[in-house]
Amino acid sequence: MYEIWRSRSSLGFQRPKLDGTQSPVLEASTPLGRIHSATVNFKDISIGPEALELADGDIEEDDRHSEDSTNKSAILLKPPRVPHRTKYVIILVGLPGRGKTFLCNKIKCYLNWLGHHTRHFNVGSYRRLQKGDHEVQTAEFFDAHNPMGIEARNRALYAALDDLQSYLFSDIGQVAIFDATNTTMERRRLLIHRFHGRFQYLFIESICTDEKVLEQNYRFKMQYSPDYQGMGMQQSLSDFKARIHKYEEVYEPINDRNLHYIKLIDMVTGRGHMDVNRISGYLPGKIVFFLMQVCKAGMAQARRIWLTRHGQSEYNLKHRIGGNSPLAPAGEVYARCLPEMLIDRLPLNEEQQFSVPVSVWTSTLCRTIQTARYLPFPKLRWKALDEIQAGTCDGLTYEEIAQRFPEEFAARQKDKLRYRYPAGESYLDVIQRLEPVIIEMEREKECILVVGHQAVLRAVLGYFMAKPLESIPTLDVPLHTLLELRPRPDGTMDFEYIDLSPEAAAIMEANIAAGPQPGPFSSGSFSSAQSPMLLSPMFSMGRHDSTVMAVAATAAMAILTPLGGSATCTALDAASATAWSPSKSKSSSLPFVADAAVSDATEGVTPSETVATAVIAAAESDKPVVTSPTKSHHSRAPSLAAGMGGAVMSATGNSSSPSFNFGISAPDVVSATVVADGSGLESPSTRSAVLAAAVVDSRARKVHVPFGATMGGGGSEGGAPPDLLLAGQLPLGSGGAGSGGPLSWSPATGALPRGMLGSAPRAGSGETAASSLFRDIHQVRRMLAVETDGEGEDKETASADEDGNEAERLESGVEKAARKLSSVLEEPALSLNYLLDKPDDQSPSGMACMGEGGTDIGDDSGSVGGEDDNVGDGDGASSS
Ligand SMILES: Nc1ncnc2c1ncn2[C@@H]1O[C@H](COP(=O)(O)OP(=O)(O)O)[C@@H](O)[C@H]1O
Numbered sequence: 046m047y048e049i050w051r052s053r054s055s056l057g058f059q060r061p062k063l064d065g066t067q068s069p070v071l072e073a074s075t076p077l078g079r080i081h082s083a084t085v086n087f088k089d090i091s092i093g094p095e096a097l098e099l100a101d102g103d104i105e106e107d108d109r110h111s112e113d114s115t116n117k118s119a120i121l122l123k124p125p126r127v128p129h130r131t132k133y134v135i136i137l138v139g140l141p142g143r144g145k146t147f148l149c150n151k152i153k154c155y156l157n158w159l160g161h162h163t164r165h166f167n168v169g170s171y172r173r174l175q176k177g178d179h180e181v182q183t184a185e186f187f188d189a190h191n192p193m194g195i196e197a198r199n200r201a202l203y204a205a206l207d208d209l210q211s212y213l214f215s216d217i218g219q220v221a222i223f224d225a226t227n228t229t230m231e232r233r234r235l236l237i238h239r240f241h242g243r244f245q246y247l248f249i250e251s252i253c254t255d256e257k258v259l260e261q262n263y264r265f266k267m268q269y270s271p272d273y274q275g276m277g278m279q280q281s282l283s284d285f286k287a288r289i290h291k292y293e294e295v296y297e298p299i300n301d302r303n304l305h306y307i308k309l310i311d312m313v314t315g316r317g318h319m320d321v322n323r324i325s326g327y328l329p330g331k332i333v334f335f336l337m338q339v340c341k342a343g344m345a346q347a348r349r350i351w352l353t354r355h356g357q358s359e360y361n362l363k364h365r366i367g368g369n370s371p372l373a374p375a376g377e378v379y380a381r382c383l384p385e386m387l388i389d390r391l392p393l394n395e396e397q398q399f400s401v402p403v404s405v406w407t408s409t410l411c412r413t414i415q416t417a418r419y420l421p422f423p424k425l426r427w428k429a430l431d432e433i434q435a436g437t438c439d440g441l442t443y444e445e446i447a448q449r450f451p452e453e454f455a456a457r458q459k460d461k462l463r464y465r466y467p468a469g470e471s472y473l474d475v476i477q478r479l480e481p482v483i484i485e486m487e488r489e490k491e492c493i494l495v496v497g498h499q500a501v502l503r504a505v506l507g508y509f510m511a512k513p514l515e516s517i518p519t520l521d522v523p524l525h526t527l528l529e530l531r532p533r534p535d536g537t538m539d540f541e542y543i544d545l546s547p548e549a550a551a552i553m554e555a556n557i558a559a560g561p562q563p564g565p566f567s568s569g570s571f572s573s574a575q576s577p578m579l580l581s582p583m584f585s586m587g588r589h590d591s592t593v594m595a596v597a598a599t600a601a602m603a604i605l606t607p608l609g610g611s612a613t614c615t616a617l618d619a620a621s622a623t624a625w626s627p628s629k630s631k632s633s634s635l636p637f638v639a640d641a642a643v644s645d646a647t648e649g650v651t652p653s654e655t656v657a658t659a660v661i662a663a664a665e666s667d668k669p670v671v672t673s674p675t676k677s678h679h680s681r682a683p684s685l686a687a688g689m690g691g692a693v694m695s696a697t698g699n700s701s702s703p704s705f706n707f708g709i710s711a712p713d714v715v716s717a718t719v720v721a722d723g724s725g726l727e728s729p730s731t732r733s734a735v736l737a738a739a740v741v742d743s744r745a746r747k748v749h750v751p752f753g754a755t756m757g758g759g760g761s762e763g764g765a766p767p768d769l770l771l772a773g774q775l776p777l778g779s780g781g782a783g784s785g786g787p788l789s790w791s792p793a794t795g796a797l798p799r800g801m802l803g804s805a806p807r808a809g810s811g812e813t814a815a816s817s818l819f820r821d822i823h824q825v826r827r828m829l830a831v832e833t834d835g836e837g838e839d840k841e842t843a844s845a846d847e848d849g850n851e852a853e854r855l856e857s858g859v860e861k862a863a864r865k866l867s868s869v870l871e872e873p874a875l876s877l878n879y880l881l882d883k884p885d886d887q888s889p890s891g892m893a894c895m896g897e898g899g900t901d902i903g904d905d906s907g908s909v910g911g912e913d914d915n916v917g918d919g920d921g922a923s924s925s
């Protein structure tokens with residue numbers, strides 16, 4: 046066996062001379078060689094005397110003969126080697142279960158992807174080669190006083206070292222990562238002796254003192270470590286801990302400041318730090334930067350990364366490349382199916398308590414933005430995700446390129462990776478510009494869906510799947526397919542193609558043919574026998590909104606159930622419900638409904654059952670469903686819930702139903718609650734929710750409530766509907782139909798009368814988000830009044846007196862709301878009149894007083910706090 050390991054060195058492998066006269070031949074065509082060609086050297090390669098005093102016997106025979114490397118002065122006097130391209134060894138140090146292999150795999154992916162040929166040498170793999178199939182190397186094997194174990198481990202060590210050296214002396218090898226515990230000074234001296242004068246070397250030591258992290262690490266490791274295959278969790282855990290103990294007995298952390306090292310101290314917890322000692326140069330610098338980001342993701346194993354190309358575009362249909370064309374019909378179908386495909390796959394966090402939040406990243410091109418528009422998650426646009434630029438070939442078909450530019454065509458066929466379109470880009474260029482995107486993806490602990498393009502996604506996939514650079518331009522990234530990447534504990538990824546089911550596509554096509562749809566989630570409905578009501582949720586909620594939606598949905602159902610109604614919920618409701626976390630519910634005093642949802646979810650009940658359970662719990666309780674949305678983390682969330690609550694209460698018209706209390710019990714003050722929270726009034730959900738409450742409260746008999754209907758904020762191209770939050774239809778009262786027609790919105794047109802619902806503050810008018818909201822409320826109510834007035838016959842059931850009372854009641858309600866609002870805003874200048882009946886000729890600029898020196902609520906709404914700042918606010922309008 047030993048002979049086999051040593052095969053490379055014993056098969057006559059010729060080492061180059063190490064005197065500087067004959068450097069290893071370098072791969073002239075190394076990818077990105079032109080870009081990263083700067084010679085990288087540590088400024089100072091001298092090492093401490095202590096490190097040079099190598100114990101006899103530590104040195105391999107052939108080493109001793111090939112060069113007098115035990116002779117300290119010989120090493121120091123040796124003229125510096127000036128290789129064309131510096132060769133590196135990265136030496137890992139640390140106890141078992143500290144993320145060494147994870148880090149190795151990540152660094153390997155990163156450096157290879159940047160064109161620095163890198164290989165990972167895991168001594169453990171060599172060690173395992175020595176044992177029989179069913180033999181277990183138990184903790185005893187790792188005892189520092191076990192001669193058999195020591196011998197076997199040394200054999201593995203030398204075999205790995207030989208292979209490492211062979212690799213680095215070869216033409217291709219640039220960086221070797223030596224993955225072993227290397228926990229003693231003696232071992233590190235041996236390595237230094239091996240590498241000194243031949244390669245640049247640096248140590249990466251991973252230290253972790255967080256017991257919780259370690260326990261989790263050990264469990265993960267047990268799941269994939271070949272050492273424990275077939276052994277039960279408890280038994281393997283206990284043996285692994287015993288093994289670690291053996292290592293701890295002899296562990297000497299690096300403390301020699303003469304060495305070149307990077308120490309990662311509790312970095313994975315997010316509270317740790319890095320100790321960077323004597324590191325300089327381009328590549329080591331990049332490694333430091335990379336580790337700084339990637340360490341944080343070390344614990345994010347529950348997350349998913351999804352990649353998808355945009356739906357088929359007009360150009361795709363015509364086989365034209367590049368351009369900025371909109372989606373073709375089939376692409377639109379895919380866009381509509383995508384949310385459901387994704388929501389089916391939302392992972393729960395490690396504790397199985399809530400779903401891991403999702404962000405959607407698109408390019409700045411129309412086809413990706415359109416593809417992402419129905420996705421109920423915050424969105425971020427990256428210029429760097431734009432498709433490879435085809436330069437002068439942009440807009441042509443491949444056939445046309447072959448005819449018009451045959452040489453270009455042939456050149457690309459020959460070397461697709463390096464070929465650069467005239468005035469355009471090569472795949473290598475794309476890889477280079479994607480680096481910040483990759484770093485950001487590594488930093489993120491949440492799920493990310495990248496809606497991108499063929500070439501760009503090939504590059505991203507190539508990185509995560511550690512594909513050889515040369516293979517990247519031909520990786521399979523088909524249209525209408527979701528690519529799912531699942532992190533493994535060792536830093537590699539599992540990968541799966543998920544096709545759009547033909548049934549889903551057929552249904553969506555049929556739906557589109559049938560006319561405007563509220564969205565892909567039309568299956569959700571809440572209905573009440575007494576007060577028919579249909580809410581077709583098409584939520585487009587951000588990470589926090591979704592949790593509130595769960596409350597809104599459950600509360601809605603709680604109200605409806607006692608009325609003899611029935612409640613069903615969609616997968617999306619379920620996803621929302623499972624998004625609760627106990628920590629959130631604690632900090633926001635969320636009701637027992639939410640807690641019920643959580644506890645059921647943790648017991649493995651399906652999400653829809655969870656919601657149903659929560660609803661029943663709420664409905665059967667004498668207690669009101671109480672929540673304090675004002676304390677919620679997210680500015681938009683309470684408003685959505687409040688709006689829903691208000692709308693539902695008004696719709697049912699049943700004040701004796703379980704009280705639904707969002708801080709204030711009466712529906713007509715819902716809007717006050719919302720604004721009191723300082724919610725972002727410019728956000729679609731907030732405005733829509735407030736408007737919903739206000740509109741419903743005005744006793745309109747039939748109202749479509751378009752949540753977020755016109756608030757795309759520029760986020761939708763090509764007349765596309767914005768990222769809307771909720772589309773609902775609230776038929777109110779008995780004479781609903783024919784009451785002048787609904788204030789309707791449909792995804793197909795995407796348009797409400799401008800300035801009616803959710804219009805943005807008017808530019809340059811001094812109007813604030815709050816004041817523009819009041820303008821909208823005012824206008825909606827006026828419009829309703831006008832429409833209802835014009836419908837004399839339909840109004841015959843209501844007497845004039847009733848109308849008067851209604852108006853009074855309404856007025857007092859809205860007045861209360863406005864008063865509350867004013868007090869909260871501490872802005873007495875806020876005019877009640879404006880909210881109630883301000884004539885149109887009092888232009889919004891009259892509201893400027895509110896913005897001047899006052900609280901411009903809208904400005905605050907986007908900043909949800911540190912980490913959220915760099916993502917879109919759900920309206921698809923933000924960009925990188
Ligand atoms: N910087 C880090 N510190 C601690 N644990 C980490 C770090 N990075 C990753 N991990 C986690 O450590 C666990 C064990 O990782 P592994 O690489 O197998 O450890 P080792 O090679 O040190 O035995 C993995 O679940 C991984 O996610």
Ligand SMILES: O=P(O)(O)OC[C@H]1O[C@@](CO)(OP(=O)(O)O)[C@@H](O)[C@@H]1O
Nearest residue numbers: 361365366367432433435498499500
């Ligand atoms: O590198 P190749 O294989 O040409 O693939 C990249 C091409 O894919 C296309 C489609 O052919 O991407 P996309 O679908 O984003 O439009 C072209 O625009 C782009 O030039």
